[in-house]
Amino acid sequence: MIAKRLAFLLLVAMALTWTPPALAKPEPMTRDAVMALGKTVVGFSYWWGGAKWQPGATAKGTCTPTGADGCPDCTHSGPWGADCSGFVGKAWQVDKPTALDTYYHPYSTANFTNQETWWSKIAKGDVQKADAFTYNKNGAGHIFLYHKGDPWGSVYAYECKGCASGCVYGLRSVSADYGARQRKLLQTAATCQPHCEGTATVDAKCDKVDCAASAASCVADSLGVRCVSSLCPATGVTQVCTPDEKGGTFATCDNGSLKDPGDCGAYGAWCSTVLGGPATCISAFCAASPSTVPTAGDLCFQGKRLRCDAKGGLTEVPCPPDQPCSQLPGQSGPGSAVCGVPACADCNDGNPCTDDPCVNGTCQHVPNAAPCDDGNPCSAGDMCANSGCLAGPSFGCDDGNPCTSDACLGGQCTHVAQTGSCNDGNACTYADACADGVCAGAPKPCDDANPCTSDSCQDGTCTAIATDGACDDGDGCTVGDSCFAGACTAGAAQSCDDGETCTQDGCEDGACTHSGGDQPIKASCVGSAVQLTSPCTGGEAKLLPCPEDSPCKFGLCGGLSFDPNDFFPPSGDATTTTDGSLRDGLPTGDGGGSGVPVNALVASNGAGCSASHSALPDGALLLLALAGLTRLLRRRAGMRRHGV
Amino acid sequence: MAAPAFGTRRLHWVLALVTGLALASCQPRASVPSQTPPTTNVGAPAASVHGPSATPTLGPGAATIAAKPTPALASQGAWHRSWVADLPWGAAPGQAGRRWAAEQNPEAPMALDVAPDGAVWLLDQVNGRVQRLRVATDGGVTQLGSVQVSATSQDLALTPTDGLWLLDRFVSKSARLVDAATGVTRADVALSGSGIAEPGAVSALWQRGDGLWVEVEHATLVRVSNSAGVPDPVRPLLPGRVAPGGQRAVKALRVPPNRVVLQALALPHRPQTAPKWVADLKLPLPIWAIADVSFDATGRTWVVVDLARFVPGEDAPVERGRMAVAVDATGREVQRLTLCPPIGPEEQFRTARIGGDGALYSMCRGESGLRIERWAP
Structure with missing residues (x-):
């Protein structure tokens, strides 16, 4: 920091004390030459103490605070850059000509502000391009190159502004504290007598401008030397069309110079000179092209009536609210519009197969589907289609008989009998054939040989419907057989009862049989004794006394069950339950005192006497009862011993 | 840094000695004003500076003009100065940065804008920030916030959506939209294309209801983007500065020695309704530059001009001033205000304007600090 300030002090000291060598002297320069140098600095970096840059260099340098x-x-980094005074010194080329890319920085703002060596102090109101504004006070200072002013008193300046901004060009304010300076030895620009050189103008400064570059030629007349556009007369003010793709642009010729360009196309118009005189905008609605004379008349656009006048002007002429703008059929452009719905001439086209309405002044012919006559006497039901008459089916000669050949001859039907196979349309016939103009076939067989069905054919399918009534099931031991659900069901068995109680009656092959046999024995209680009865005994009952401590219950002594196996030992042991009932699930009695069929109990052992009808003798029954009781008591005693 | 090529180290010592003697025998050398190093104040707590204790003083040879109103405008009219805030030079909250240095552009705050709530947004670009300040009627300044911005910013404009446009003509060559609270960039709109011959020609930013307009050469407005920073492909142009509501446009023209002319223009989309008038305003001193043209809530057009009178042979003016003149909607002058004049060499960009609250704000520089004045009905 201190070193930098010391360097700055040295810079100021040198500026104040150092006298340029006597031989150093600026060359005369024009203001334009100064500005040409000045503008090359734009974009380069600010370099405090720097003063060199190379126009066009890509490396502009960088200043970092x-x-x-x-x-x-x-x-600062990079080879190029300048501070404000280094820049102005280079642009002014003071105190001697020095290449821009060569470092040379002889003056500071203190010099430019406080001295007048190769520059002079001028009034601020007299400042021109290439002059400078400078300020230096209290060690601070700035200088910039003036280019031009603006309406507010701000100025366009070239300057190396500072580390952050660099060397720039732009509008800026100027404090009133700045002073104006002008470089000495400013050269007045060369002078020439204005004249034309071919297509080029040469002005008083000898600057040359080639008019051909702007499609113009050089003209020298009482108005001076100037470019005159090929589109313009040399003098006067008039409007002309200028070439463009859309034919809409125009400009004003002012003594040969094109000014104030405009575009008719922005309003949907052509630029045209077809009417003679200066160029005018004519509406594209009123003329087909820029070279077409506009047509007067009305037209419709977006429902509005627009009126073209003879000069191509376009104005809206509103239609009454209830009569909207309509375009005449087949027409467009000026003269095509009317207010309200336009009428039609006779729209009938003579075609019965079209409807012919008038829509907005236009006849329309809409195909219909009306009946019509195609002119053929043998067709009927002709109908319109696609604007033409389509023949209907042949006039009604078809008699529907496949065994006749039908024809229409001169509007009369003929029917000629045919032979051969045919189809009578009945699926329940077969082998249909024509005979004498009639189609018939043989019935299809459907008998199923079941006496209990009614057989028929329906739509070619055999069906059997169950019937009622008597039938024969083929079993001679039944009588009164009848049909049920389509099958013959056996009737009642033929009666073979011979009236004998102890014979077994039967029927075999339609004949009755009679054989002897037992009847079941029934047991019941009569007091404390068991009463046994058998039909075969003629209803005679036998009483069997029971022990005193086991009176008869349910037809048994003590009401207890007994195991028939005790009488007819089975192949295995029977098991009793704790309550003594039989394990086979047979009922133990209903306790009602009614008789229990002993044969039911006996039959449950599987080896009973069902096929045998032999009656037990009285002694055997008694022995059976007693043996059963004894065995039962023994078994109960054993169960108690085992704690069951 | 590169030092000038002055020869050998021995020569430097000799020159330094000679220079020291020369300076000692001539005049005292003024030093560059000392400055507090800038600091970043993003998110810093609000700080208050009460004033006006540091009234700017005039530089040598300069004097504030006395008001020279016309008899019809004997008073400052219905407008009065509602507060004066003096911000010392420095980098602390509520202070303003100034940079004077050798061989470079001297700078101080270049622009300000004022929100509808009266908060002053000061472009303190030397300190790389925009300060949001609240000024009390006694001149007490409270920094409400601060966002970091580029040191090459030159103008600012507030948006209705908490955005802040910043103009950087020379480095980013863009109008940058940042979040007014955080400084985060939302969009960058290039200062180039149709209507803008070059970035350096831009003379102001205008945030209008339909987007961002940049002013070129104090003459033409070009809409470059919508309010969100989306570039405008159409780039419509408007002449001059446009009154709120688009009723008219006004161009200002500096006419030496002592006139300013305001010209009301028809806007392209309202050719029939816009008033057309010219106000030729005569000033009590030679006009130096026009500082601002803007519009208040009653439809008045205000022009702020910097005035300076010189004598031959002297660079600094012998008399200077700043004046605001208002004309009504018909171009008739209705108000004049004498404002504090800018003193010093610093470049300024937008040092006066009608704020979002309808008051007139003007700032001027002095030896010890920056003064901001508020004028209101």
Whole structure:
């Protein structure tokens, strides 16, 4: 920091004390030459103490602040850059001509502000391009090259502004504290007598401008030397069309110079000179092209009536609210519009197969589907289709008989009998054939040989419907057989009862049989004794006394069950339950005192006497009862011993 | 940093000695004003600076003009100065950065804008920030916030959506839209294309209801984007500065020695309704530059002009001033205000304007700080 300030001090000291060598002297320059140098600095970096740049170089340099107070608290990198005074010194080429890319920085703002060596102080109101505004006070200072002013008193300046902004060109304010300076030895620009050189103008400064570049030629007359556009007369003010793709642009010729360009196309118009005189905008609605004379008349556009006048002007002429703008059929452009719905001439086209309405002044012919006559006497039901008459089916000669050949001859039907196979349309016949103009076939067989069905054919399918009534099931031991659900069901068995109680009656092959046999024995209680009865005994009952402690219950002594196996030992042991009932699930009695069929119990052992009808003798029954009781008591005693 | 090529180290010592003697025998050398190093104040707590204790003083040879109103405008009219805030030079909250240095452009705050709530947004680009300030009627300044911005910013404009446009003509060559609270960039709109011959020609930013307009050469407005920063492909143009509501446009022309002319223009989309008038305003001192043209809530057009009178042979003016003149909707002058004049070499960009609250704000520089004045009915 201190070193930098010391360097700055040295810079100021040198500027104040150093006298340029006597031989150094600026060359005369024009203001334009100064500006040409000045503008090359734009984009280069600010370089405190720097003063060299190379126009066109891509490396512009970089200034980086190292403190808050601006340079000299900054660093610079890159080969090019300048500070404000280095820049102006180079643009002014003081105090001697020096290449821009060669470092030379002889003056600071202190010099430019406080001295007048190769520059002079001028009034601020007299400042021109290439002059400078400078300020220096209290060690701070700035200088910039003036280019031009603006309406507010701001100025366009070239300047190396500072570390952050670099060397720039732009509008800026100028404090009233700045002073104006002008370089000495400013050369007045060369002078020429204005004249034409071919297509080029040469002005008083000897600057040459080729008019051909702007499609013009050089003209020298009482108005001076100037470019005159090929579109313009040399003098006077008039409007002309200018070429463009859309034919809409125009401009004003002012003594040969094109000014104030405009575009008719923005309003949907052509630029045209077809009417003679200066160019005018004519509506594209009123003329087909820029070279077409506009047509007067009305037209419709977006429902509005627009009126073209003879000059191509376009104005809206509203139609009454209830009569909207309508375009005449087949027409467009001017003269095509009317207010309200336009009428039609006779729209009938003589075609019965079209409807012929008038829509907005236009006849329309709409195909219909009306009946019509195609002119053929043998067709009937002719109908319109696609605007033409389509023949209907042949006039009604078809008699529907496949065994006749039908024809229409001169509007009369003929029917000629045919032979051969045919189809009578009945699926329940077969082998249909024509005979004498009639189609018939043989019935299809459907008998199923079941006496209990009614057989028939329906739509070619055999069906059997169950019937009622008597039938024969083929079993001679039944009588009164009858049909049920399509099958013959056996009737009642033929009666073979011979009236004998103890014979077994039967029927075999339609004949009755009679054989002897037992009847079941029934047991019941009579008091404390068991009463046994058998039909075969003629209803005689036998009483069997029971022990005193086991009176008869349910037809048994003590009401207890007994195991028939005790009488007819089975192949295995029977098991009793704790309550003594039989394990086979047979009922133990209903306790009602009614008789229990003993044969039911006996039959449950599987080896009973069902086929045998032999009656037990009285002694055997008694023995059976007693043996059963004894065995039962023994078994119960054993169960108690085992704690069951 | 590159030092000038002055020869050998021995020569430097000799020159330094000679220079020191020369300076000692001539005049005292003024030093560059000291400055507090800038600091970043994003998110810093609000700080208050009460004033006006540091009234700017005039530089040598300069004097504030006395008001020279016309008899019809004997008073400052219905407008009065509602507060004066003096911000010392420095980098602390509520202070303003100034940079004077050798061989470079001297700078101080270049622009300000004022929100509808009266908060002053000060472009303190030397400190790389925009300060949001609240000024009390006694001149007390409270920094409400601060966002970091580029040191090459030159103008600013507030948006209705908490955005802040910043003009950087020379480095980014863009109008940058940042979040007014955080400084985060939302969009960058290039200062180029149709209507803008070059970035350096831009003379102001205008945030209008339909987008961002940049002013070129104090003469033409070009809409370059919508309010969100989406570039405008149409680039419509408007002449001059446009009054709120688009009733008219006004162009200002500096006419030396002592006149300013305001010209009301028809806008292209309202050719029939816009008033057409010219106000030729005579000023009590030679006009130096026009500082601002803007519009208040009653439809008045205000022009702020900097005035300076010189004598031959002197660079600094012998008399200077700043004046605001208002004309009504018909171009008739209705108000004049004498404002504090800018002193010093610093470049300024937008140092006066009608704020979003309808008051007139003007700032001027002095030896010890920056003064901001508020004028209101």
